[in-house]
Amino acid sequence: MRVGAEAAPYDQKEQLKRxxxxxxxxxxxxxxxxxxxxxxxxLTAEVSFLQREIYLREVWPHTQRLTAFDRYKAEP
Incomplete structure (x- = not known):
């Protein structure tokens, strides 16, 4: 699953990198x-991390189910 942290607070970028x-x-x-x-x-644990540590509120981030084709396809 690909989890997206859209509109995450800028001051949380180092924690996201880690x-x-x-x-x-x-x-x-x-x-x-x-x-x-x-x-x-x-996935549930990752969403909990984002809610608890990044957004500090209940949110459901964008998620995408990836197939092997999606994950490894060549970029244009």
């Missing part, structure tokens, strides 16, 4: 956001 999030600048058509890929069974 957690393994990467920045997407939006040039590829995806949202400008921090993102990370996690196994489906870890």
């Amino acid at each position: 957690r393994g999030y990467r920045w997407n600048d939006g040039r590829d058509g995806r949202p400008r956001a921090w993102w990370r890929e996690v196994d489906e069974d870890m």
